[in-house]
Amino acid sequence: MRLFRRxxxxxxxxxxxxxxxxxxxxxxxGALFVGPTISEDTWESLEEVLIGAxxxxxxxMAVLDRVRARKPRxxxxxxxxxxxxxxxxxxxxxxQPHGQLWGELxxxxxxxxxxxxxxxxxxVLIVGVNGTGKTTAAARLAYAYQQQGQTxxxxxxxxxxAAAIDQLRHWGDRLGFGVIAHQQGAxxxxxxxxxxxxxxxxxxxxxxxxxxxxxxxxxxxxxxxTKIRRVIERHLGRGPDEVALVLxxxxxxxxxxQARAFIEAVEVTGVILTKLDGTxxxxxxxxxxxxxxxPVRFIGTGEQPGDLAPFEPGPxxxxxxxxxxxxxx
Ligand code: GDP
Numbered sequence: 074m075r076l077f078r079r080x081x082x083x084x085x086x087x088x089x090x091x092x093x094x095x096x097x098x099x100x101x102x103g104a105l106f107v108g109p110t111i112s113e114d115t116w117e118s119l120e121e122v123l124i125g126a127x128x129x130x131x132x133x134m135a136v137l138d139r140v141r142a143r144k145p146r147x148x149x150x151x152x153x154x155x156x157x158x159x160x161x162x163x164x165x166x167x168x169q170p171h172g173q174l175w176g177e178l179x180x181x182x183x184x185x186x187x188x189x190x191x192x193x194x195x196x197v198l199i200v201g202v203n204g205t206g207k208t209t210a211a212a213r214l215a216y217a218y219q220q221q222g223q224t225x226x227x228x229x230x231x232x233x234x235a236a237a238i239d240q241l242r243h244w245g246d247r248l249g250f251g252v253i254a255h256q257q258g259a260x261x262x263x264x265x266x267x268x269x270x271x272x273x274x275x276x277x278x279x280x281x282x283x284x285x286x287x288x289x290x291x292x293x294x295x296x297x298x299t300k301i302r303r304v305i306e307r308h309l310g311r312g313p314d315e316v317a318l319v320l321x322x323x324x325x326x327x328x329x330x331q332a333r334a335f336i337e338a339v340e341v342t343g344v345i346l347t348k349l350d351g352t353x354x355x356x357x358x359x360x361x362x363x364x365x366x367x368p369v370r371f372i373g374t375g376e377q378p379g380d381l382a383p384f385e386p387g388p389x390x391x392x393x394x395x396x397x398x399x400x401x402x
Contacts, residue, residue, distance in 0.1 A: 088392035090374035094355030126356030163386035166368040172342030173314035194272035201319030206347035212244035213381035223278035228268030229254035230261040347373035
């Protein structure tokens, strides 16, 4: 199921979050498409825009080759073909099954239900490097589910940092969702064990698990996430329904190498791309799709609890290709 449906508000939030990307890089695109003919300069400028926005060199070359092969007659046709190719890149990962809750291919049409079987509580594991916005993302997801009338429980399984536990508790108090936490240094798998028990006892629809993002020792990370997964499997007879990797858009291409470490440690099903509002490198979404093969599910669009938007390839690309005037920037 789609946690949120696309709406005029989410399209506007996406466009607003892309302001920096548009003004720094894609803002130049509008000017490229106004003349009567396509010159070699036009192709070169397009290449610079895409690479500058962190779409990645290989992805940029592949996109431009595909547009060239379609032999656009004029700049307007070129823009339309570029739009198609960029949307196709972003849609591709969702054509494979990834997770049970959020993709087009996921069977459920409401939280906690997949096909005929009721899977309450639906379990989402949230992973990523510290500082990427993991805890904030957990709180925002909780808020979004609550807005849909679902009851949410969270597990503070980042027991490494006292601040992470406090932060989740703070969000829980503020937004009214339950937080299962132990003391700093406790076994994260024990926290998850209690959280699954509590979610079942309280008949919560969704359990969101905030995990630790220590990367300095990949084996530790892998062991910890495997153990958490096993606890969930033992209790519910299945693994987590989604494993959301939180990536900070401001780290651009560097974020991708961090992402690979997590993908090796755990079966990631989708990406939550945070801080899109704070970067000019929104082209990173294309690299995530091509280089990681993962669907972006949600984007962080600002500082408020509601600042999480569903990621929709069409509106996203349309917002990028808008001229600065049309975007009102
Ligand atoms: P964690 O260590 O990964 O759990 O990261 P936090 O959730 O503590 O977030 C780190 C910082 O990023 C906080 O100051 C958040 O307010 C900020 N942040 C998270 N998501 C977004 C976003 O989408 N936009 C902006 N502007 N800031 C964000």
